[in-house]
Amino acid sequence: MNNEDPSIKEDIKKIKEKDRRVLFWGFLVLLSYLIYWVNFKEEFLIEKKSPSRENEVIINEYGNGILMGSQTVKIYFKEDGETKKTKKIDIDNDMQSNHASRYNIAWKNDNTALLSMEFENSTRYLEYNFSNNTIEIDIVDESGY
Incomplete structure (x- = not known):
């Protein structure tokens, strides 16, 4: 052999x-x-239920950047545990990280959620009405450009 x-x-x-x-x-x-x-990977950031506990808003970090972290969040609007609508929002950060303290969820009434998202270059305000599934977004540019 x-x-x-x-x-x-x-x-x-x-x-x-x-x-x-x-x-x-x-x-x-x-x-x-x-x-x-x-x-595509999602990481939980923050959630809040309406006063009657029927409606809920959940904000998840969507995807991961290799160098600077996620550049998108995905917001879920749920009624009685069922997702009625989702919305992806691009994060307006250059170098700062994304974390739960950048987001605030409040309830105007039982059917209207108010969200504020404070990013490095802008602040975004979002109002979602569960009764008619409408979203209004206001952007305040703070970058100075």
Whole structure:
């Protein structure tokens, strides 16, 4: 038995091919998770229920930036536990991190939620009416440009 034996060469070739497939699928799984983590993964930030506890607003961080953290939040408007509407808002931060203390949820009445979002360059005010599913957004630019 020597290294020139065709059966040994064939066995080595099969092992290398199997290793390549395992590495390819491992790389594909890691790449898929990275794409999910950067673009779609949600992390809870803050929630608040209406005075009657029927309506609820939940704000989640949406996606993760590789260098500066998430650049988007996703807001869920729920009535009796069922999502009535969602809204994605782009975060107006250059270098500061995003955290729950940047957000405030208050209730004008049982069917109207008032949200304030204080970012590095602007403050956004959002009013959502659960009765007719309308959203009003005001942006106050504080960047000085």
